[in-house]
Amino acid sequence: MAQVNKQISLESASQYFFDGMSLMVGGFGGVGAPPSLINLILDKNIQDIFLISNDTGFPWIGPGKLITEKRVKKLIASHIGSNPEAGEQMQEGTLDVEFVPQGTLAEKIRAGGMGLGGILVDVGLGTVVEANKEKVQVNHKEYMIETALTADVSIVYAKKADPYGNLIYDKSARNTNPLVATAGQITIAEVEEIVPIGSLNPEEIITPGVYVDYIIQSKGVDWKWVWELKQGTGSQEGQRSK
C-alpha cells in the first residue's frame, strides 16, 4: 500500500484560508491553540472570519490575536472574559457574539464531526439559553435541540503526528482539539513533532488520521502565558508577541 504523506509547509497551508471563512480553532484559554497557523492567518491578512472556539484566549494568546487584530466578524464561544478586546468589539457592535454553554459547545462540535444533525440537551433550560430553541420531550423529559457545528477549516494543535495524520495530544492541551479536528471540511493539524508511520501506538492515537487533511510542523508557542508575565514583571498588561 502506498504511503500517504499529509505534511505540507506552513506557507502552502495559506491556500486553504480565505476571507469570510468559517474557522474552528482548538484550545482552551489559548492552551492547545495552534500558534503558527494563527500567525499565518494574520500574516495573510485574512478578514471577516466566522470564528468558532471554546473562548477567545487572551488578547495576545491563541485565537485572541485574531480578535485583537479585528479579523473576526462573528464568533461562537462559551467565554470571552479573559479577552477584553472581544468584549469591547461586542459592545461597539463590530463583533457578533453567540454564547453557548461550554459543554454544549463541545458537544455541538463533536456532533458535527460525528456526522450528526444535532443533539438533545437540557443544560440551560430556564435561562436565556432557551431562547429560539426548538424543544422535544423524550422519556417525559424536556430537551432543547442543539444543531451540529462544522466549519470550512479546522485548525488544531497536537503533540505528535505521523504522516497519515494520526494525532496524539499533550496533557490538558488536548481539550477541544480532538473535537475540532473532526468538524472541519478541511482540518489542518499543527504539531510539535512528526514521527514515522507505525511509530505511534494505535491504542494511544486520539484522532484517527482520516480526519486530518494536512499536517504542518509547529514553530512553537510564541506568546507569554499570564502566569509567566506575573512571575516576571508583576504585570499582565500589554504583552504582545507581534
Added chain:
Amino acid sequence: MGLGIETRHRIARRAALEIKDGMTVNLGIGIPTLVADYIPKELHIMLHTENGILGMGGSPLEGEEDGNLSNAGGYPVTIQPGASYFDSATAFGIIRKGLLDVTILGALEVSERGDIANWIVPGKRVPGMGGAIDLAQKAKKVIILMNHTDKYGNPKIVKDCSLPLTVKEGAHMIITERAVFQCEKGKLVLKEIMNPYTINEVIETTGAAVVVDEKVSVFQ
C-alpha cells in the same frame, strides 16, 4: 472581590468542610480555587477541571511549570496519581451525567430559592457563561462563595435575581464572609454566622426572607 485575604481564606476554609472522602469535585475560579488548600491531605478527592483533567494536584514549584498542564483558569497545575486527561466533550459529559459530587462557584446574585446569576451584567460585563451553567445545573451539590453585599453595600442574596440566571433553584449552600446558608425546599436557612457578625446583622444585610435555624452556630 473586595474581601481581605484573611476573609477569603476563612470562606474557603469553611467551604472545604463540605468536601468528604471519595468525592469528585470541581472548584471554580477565585475564592473557590483557594478551597483546595484546606482539603485535608488524608482525604481521597478527585479534582475535576473543565479543560480535561480528573485528578488535578496543586501548583508546581516555580521553574517546573508546564504550559500544556493548567487549570481552567490557565494557571499551571500538577496531577495526582490516578489522574486522567480527556477532551472537552468528556470533561462536560462527566458534569452532565451528574458525576460531580460538589461544585464550588462564585456568584453575582443568589435568590432565596437558590436561583444563581453569575455570568452576565447586561450592557456592562458580558464574559459569557463558560461552563457555569453546566456545573450549576448538574453537580449534585452546588456551593456558592461570595461577598455578602456588593461594593455599594446592597445585598447579593435577594428575593428574586435581577440579572439573567445561570440556573433556577440550583444553589444548595451559600457561604459569605458573614454567614452560611442552606437552601432548603425554597427557603433560605441561616445555619451559621461568621465571627464577629450577629444574626441581626446578617438578616439586615440579606435581601431575602431568612429562616434562622434553631441550632445556628458560630464559625470562627
